[in-house]
Amino acid sequence: MSYSYTATKTKTFTITNANYLASKLKTDLKRIQRFYGSPSDIEIDKYEAEIAQFLKHGYMKKISYGFKKDGYWIEPTLIYTASDIESSINDDPGKIRPGRDISGAYFYSFLEYSSEWYELSENEKEKFEDLLPINRGTSDVPGINGYLEEDRTYASGGKALSRSSVRSLE
Numbered sequence: 001m002s003y004s005y006t007a008t009k010t011k012t013f014t015i016t017n018a019n020y021l022a023s024k025l026k027t028d029l030k031r032i033q034r035f036y037g038s039p040s041d042i043e044i045d046k047y048e049a050e051i052a053q054f055l056k057h058g059y060m061k062k063i064s065y066g067f068k069k070d071g072y073w074i075e076p077t078l079i080y081t082a083s084d085i086e087s088s089i090n091d092d093p094g095k096i097r098p099g100r101d102i103s104g105a106y107f108y109s110f111l112e113y114s115s116e117w118y119e120l121s122e123n124e125k126e127k128f129e130d131l132l133p134i135n136r137g138t139s140d141v142p143g144i145n146g147y148l149e150e151d152r153t154y155a156s157g158g159k160a161l162s163r164s165s166v167r168s169l170e
Helices: 015-036 041-057 122-130
Strands: 060-069 072-083 106-113 147-156 159-167
Touching (some): 015 072, 041 106
Antiparallel strands (some): 060 106
């Protein structure tokens, strides 16, 4: 006689997982602040709280933080892409390169919404946005002056954030 069975493993992504991933972004932003003077501590705290909520609810596709010059992201800029893919990789934050030329640039953040966001009613979107510490407007996706290098992955609770850094061609 033979027996077989199947097991299903389910992970629930909680606010604790979202806060953990948001803390990795916060550490990256603190490193940018240390090297380049922006963003401020208050802005970093708001970005951390905002991203935790977007991650928890699955409303974020990508988020970018960095310096924008003439409509283009320049180094140092970090672009995070959210996924539901389980990853065994959970890197430490960091590896922000110091000494890049940011003259004439300003710190900027750009959020791209997930398909789940677009499935919400306008009322649901407004209720969610009212809970956030940041009011975002609309604009075009900035281009990239250089290229992207995928360099970190942060994971928790069955979700992952892949980080790409803008690198200059010089």
